[in-house]
Structures are given as C-alpha cells and as structure tokens.
Amino acid sequence: MKKTISFNLNGQRMNLDVDPSRTLLWVLRNDLGLTGTKYGCGEGLCGACTVIIDRKAVRACTLQVKEVAGKGVTTIEGLAKNGELHAIQKAFVEHDALQCGYCTPGMIMNAYSLLLTTPQPSRSQIIDSMDGNLCRCGAHRRIIAAIETAAKQMGGAPR
C-alpha cells in the first residue's frame, strides 16, 4: 500500500508516494534517480550505499523508506554546494583516493558523518570509523590521507 512519506532530501522537501516498506536504497536509485548511492551487498556489509540521515551514516540497503519520514537525508549528490565540491570530495580528488570509484560515494558519505561528529579525528579514529566500508581496488591508504586532509581543510568546522 502506498503512503506519502515526507522528508528532507539534499535540502529539498520531499513528499513521496511510496510503499513505506520499500528499501531506501532502491527508492533513491530508481524512484528518485539518485544513482550515486550504490548497491554492493544489500545486507549492510560493504558501505557502498551509505547515506546520511540526521548527521549519521546509515546503510540505505537495510532501511525501509518509512524510517526516514520527517528526517533529513543527504546523499552524495547533495554534498557539493553550488557547484563547489565539498572539502572531502576535493581531498579525494587531490589524493587520487579512488580507482574504479564504485565504493567512493559510500566512503565519502561515511567520512562526512565522521567529520560531523569528530571534526579532528586521529588516524585510528578514521580507521575505526571507515573499517566497515569495503574497497576492492585497495584505495584505503589514500582514502585515509584524504580524510586527514579534509579534516585539516575544514579546520574543525564541518558543514
């Protein structure tokens, strides 16, 4: 049964007529055309589908869309503002912190939530918080370096 689910998506108010038990990942990718959020495992095991819900990194593949009612959702498409890359995105580019790029949106969103809660993370905090995000290409070291650079750039004032 469809229901209207209202939430804020990348800064825009959304009223979506949708079966509330559907999976957020597929609603984003198919109903809303936001394909930057990726499928990798479907069971919360890889982090490719990471989005931000009210400042926390969440795996969209294990979440029903009704769970976001009344909340704020940010996807990778909502990170750059007015055509300007977010500091984390810039740092990923500058560090070549990706290869195939398939894990990248999930990595960036996870790092984004880390920096929201812990603006100046230690290396081991970065590793701990990123450990559930898988990258098969092996971009890990550069991802860590990129997050460190971004944290420095943002100077403890995340947005």
Add this chain to the structure above:
Amino acid sequence: MRNDDGRPQSTHEEYLAMDFSNDPGESLPGLALDRRQFLQLVGGGILVAISTQYLEAVPQREGGRGPRHPLPEDFNAFLRIGEDGRVTGYTGKIEMGQGVITSLPQMLADELDVPLESVDMVMGDTDLCPWDMGTFGSMTTRFFGPPFRAAAAEAKAVLVELAAEKLQVPKDRLRTKAGIVYEEAGEKRVTYAELAKGQKILRHVKGANPEEPSQFTLIGKPTLRRDAVEKVTGKAKFAGDIREPGLLHARLLRPPAHGAKLTHVDVSAAREIPGVQVIQEGDLVAVLYEVPDVAEQALGSIKAQYDRTESNVDDKTIFDHLLKVAPQGQTVAEGGNLAEGEKAARQVVDQTYLNSYVSHAPIETHTALAKVEGSKVTVWASTQTPFPLKEAAASLLGLPAQNVHVIPSFVGGGFGGKSNNQQALEAVRLAKLVGKPVQVMWTRAEEFFYDTFRPAAVVKIKAGVTDAGLISFWDYGVYFAGERGSQQFYNVPHHRTVAYSSGWDGGPGAHPFATGPWRAPANNTNTFARESHIDALAAKAGVDPVEFRMRNLKDERMRRVLQAAADKFGWTPAKAPSGRGYGVACGIDAGTYVAHIAEVTVDKETGHVRVKRVVCAQDMGLCINPEGAKLQMEGCITMGLGYALTEEVQFQGGEIRNRNFDSYELPRFSWVPEIETVIIDAKNSPAQGGGEPAIICMGGLLANAVFDATGARLLQLPMTPERVKAGMPRS
C-alpha cells in the same frame, strides 16, 4: 622455454607470448567499421589513420593462444580533432579503475601537442572505437599505447602539412604547441581547430615517429585521475545507473548449486503480484518489475525444486581431487640435467604448495541494461570485453553483429572477472522476450555463485642448494594454476618446469564450477610457490634471503629491482627465521619486474598476522603516469593481503557457501600497512604492464615474513590464523 646453456632467460617476450589469453573472442570473427562508416559516426574533423609500419610493434594476436583476427585496416583510427579544438581519443579498452582513462590522454596529448585538458576519451564503444579483444592482461599501455601514440604523432604531422599549405610556409619552419601550428620566426599561426574545420580528410604522412623520451612533456609526469570529479560527486555512470524509458528490472531464478537441474517450478504467486512479469523459457525463469526490490520479492515467491547430483569434492578435498584428475604435464622449460643437479646439492627441499579458490569480488556486481528495438540492440554493460559481448549478443539473437551496439559504462572493478558477460546476455535475452529495456544487476550472492574463481592449484617443487649457496637444480610442477609466472628467472643450471593443465579453466571434471583469469592469472600461485621455496632453500643454506637471491640472480634488471626494494626498506642481513618478521619476494609479470619486502608481526596465541609495512620496487619500463602506477601498486598490495591471509571460497560440490562479505573477508582499512613504492627509472625501455605485477608477490612475501617471525613455513594460501598456528614449530 629451453635454454641450451642451462641458464634460464627471463626476457619479457616469453611472458608476452604465453600469458594473457582470455579468449571470449576466440571463435568470434572480428568486426570493425570500415572507414566510411566510421566517418559517418564521428562526423566532421580530421581523421587520422596511422600507417601499418607502427602496427608491426603490435602482436597480431595480442599475446593469446589460438588464432586471432588480423588487425583490421582501420583498427588504427584512434582520434579525431574536432572543430572546437577538442580532441577525442578512441580506444576499445575500458576503464575499471586501472587508470587508462588518464594515461591514454597523456600519451595522446603529449604526441599531438595539445593541452591534456582538451582531450576526451571514448572507451569501448563498439560503434565508435577500434575493435579490441578486451581489457585484461595489463595490455593497454603495452600494446594499445604504441599505435595510439603513433596515431597522434602522425596526426600532428598531417596538421603541420595542412598548415604549411594554408599558411604558405615550408613545413620545416613550422612548430606546434598547445594545439597551434606556428611559424617559428614569424607571425603566422593557425590552430588545429581551424585546420580541422569542416574537413574530412584522410591523409597519411610517412616517417612521423612518436617522440623520444627527451621530448616528453606529459608522458612520465605524475597526473591525477581524470575521472575523479565524476566519481566523487556520484555522477559517474556505472551500468546500473543507466535509465531508459519503460525500463524493467529483472531478477532471475538461480539453482542452489552448480550442476543442479530444475525439475519443478511454481511461479503462480509471482504472477499474482500486480505489474510483475514472469518469464519462463526452459531453464530461464525471471521476474521483472519497474523497481528491483519488488522484483526481488516476486522472485522470493517462486517455488522451485532441483535435482542435485553434484560432486562430493569440497574446499578441503579439492587438492587431492585435482592431483588425481591432473592431465599429462607439458614441459614449459627445461635445461641441464636434474640428476646431476641433485648430485651437486648439499641440501634438498621438497615441498608442495596449495592455494584455494579466490573470488574477484568487485564491489560493483555484474550489471547490464539491454534494449532491443526491432533488429537493433543496445547494451550498456559492466564488462571488460565489449567487443566479444557484441558478437555474443548478436549470435544469441541471430542478428548480424553490426546490429548490436555495446556501450561500456565505468566498470566498478573487474580484476579479470568481468569478461564473460553472462549478465549482459541475460539482459539481452530478457529484453527481447519482454520487448522493453531490461536491467540485470546481480545480487552479491549471484556474484559469488557465478564468479569465475581463480582456480585452486597445487605446486610441487623439489630443489637443492650447493655448499656455496647456489641453487643446483629446480624441479617444478604446477597443477591447474597455469604457467604464467612459472618460468624460473633465478640462475639454475639444471631445471625443469612442467605445467599440468594449462590456462585457468582446468578442463572437464577438474573444477566443480567455473574458473577464470584473476588479476595476474597463475602468477600469484607460481610466485607464492617459487618465492616460498627460494626462501626455504636460503634458510637451509643459512644465508640471508636477500643475499641468497642476489647470489642466484644474474638478471640485471631483477637485481636492480631487488636492490632498490632492499635499500628503501633498509634491509640488514640476517638468516631466517630471525624473529624480525621480515619477508622478501620478487617476480615478473606482464613484462614488469617487481620486488617486495614486508614486515609483519604474528600473534603466536591466535596465529593472526598483522602486516606493518610493505615496500615495493617496480621496473615497468617507460612509466606513462607515475601517480597512476603507484596507485596500482598500492592497490595490488592491499588487494593481495586478501588472497594471502583470508580469502578462500568455501564450497561443497557445486554449492558455493560464500554468499556475502560476512563469509568472505576482503582487506579492510584496519589491515592496511604502511606502503612505500619505488618506480625504477627505465624510460628508454618499452612500457610494460602496471595493473597486475605488484600483486603477484603478496603470498610468498607474507609467507616468508611469517617464517621469519615464527619459523612456521606456511605451504597453503590463505594463511588463516588456524593455519599459522598449526604451522608453528612446537617448542
């Protein structure tokens, strides 16, 4: 390879000659556009065809076994100079993370003398790009690079010629820079864009040679990825991101095990779900819906029964099974006299090495979208082999190949696993049946189930050392891995290398499921066995493992690479096991020489191995993009931790037990060591492979480091904590 003087050779040609066959296109006739068709497609601009003189540098069969198409005449239509001054490069290769989307434009821009920013690439599009057998074997830079550069060099010469006519200035007074031809000591100038405008000229210029290393401006310069902005913003399109009006998402019924036969199926519940289409055609049972999660639910409502008569072999018994069914061996290399070598040996080591099946496990699962309109087919696919896919899709539907257009998207990791195109052919078949565009995106469980695993394999080595610490004989047998990397490059007077079953598919009755090429096929297995054995010989001889290798190496290139790694690491000699946890390994892959040194710690209670530091030196000949090359080396080292330490496919007969990442452990952030990479300056020798070589040492490297730490000689990959503990010497 036979050596008359008993000294092994290790020229890269041998490696080129035998390594890289991945033959999806083997029996498929080549199809390429003729020039006229090509011109129609690319429209205005100057199209450059390079003359055949450069193609002689390209093997007629790109290194594979069996016959190949001769290169079509217009295979060399590689670039277009647009009226807006932008340059488009065309390649049949695809981008899957290996970085040729950056290195190919570096070559093109350097040779043509245009800004790197002005170059766009069209990759793998079967209507627009020259035929290509596939992106694998670290062949893009080695084999596609030279003709691509030559095309650009000739294009520049054509432009200069056109400029000379237009400006009425003799050619030799003209120079080029940043897309402009100008008079050296004068005012006259004309842009490439102005020259190209409105022209469709095919002109050849003879003798336009690619640049010498001293002329390079972009080649050899560390350059950041050119696809990064698209990828960090989520805009980059992977196959699953393509949308077409009326698109349906398909989920297919899969057997519980390889070899299981569908005996009964009840789809009635699925048919009742509004809007769900059910397709049943022989073994093909699929449900389709506008969104994939609902299709998934519909699939779950299908009841199916299977007849399972698969073999009893499992991940423990597989090695005995393989040895039992092994075919007659083929001698790959031989020299001297083994009996004599054995007589000269003071110490002999005779050991058997095992490695399990390993999955490719790209984070992007196999995905494709197919659209069939009348007799015209368009396929967007996550594929390493767009041209073979085109042929296969055409033959599936009984259409001429030119009716099929394959458009590869960005590929979210391949590693050799995305060459079969099963998912794309499923999408094509379904799209034809339902008359609408269909997307097939495999689940993680399907990805594990249909993966063409790196084959389980066995290597038996018997070898000996003399009193002087010299290897006197080397008797090597490799079962089911394949021969890439089995050739001995140490200096051994009496040796034999035998391959039992060549290539990676094993032949009937060998593997209970499909096997295939996995990043540096065969070489991970062969290098693990060889480098472990070399280390075991060094330990027997009581010689430091780096010193032992040097003592037995005449190959200057390898000596230099090993020395570079040792210097960077700060190696100090000691006989293993020294307790320091240092390991060394070296090897050759895709023409590139690598040497690695690692430091590990081993938890003696748990058997857990922690890799602290890895240093890797690499001689890859001319390095087009040192930044990209380092990225690949780091990626290889990181990925290689997996097959060395944890990755192992669990199965019972044809049933794959690994369904997701909770039962198949990929390397994670917390595992990643400090990594230092060194690229040897070798710009005067031809460019070699970069995407695979640095992964080949990881098994032997870490096995040797574990030995050095604990005295445990691990003979099986992966080196799980249980195996490490079991291997520990009892004190």
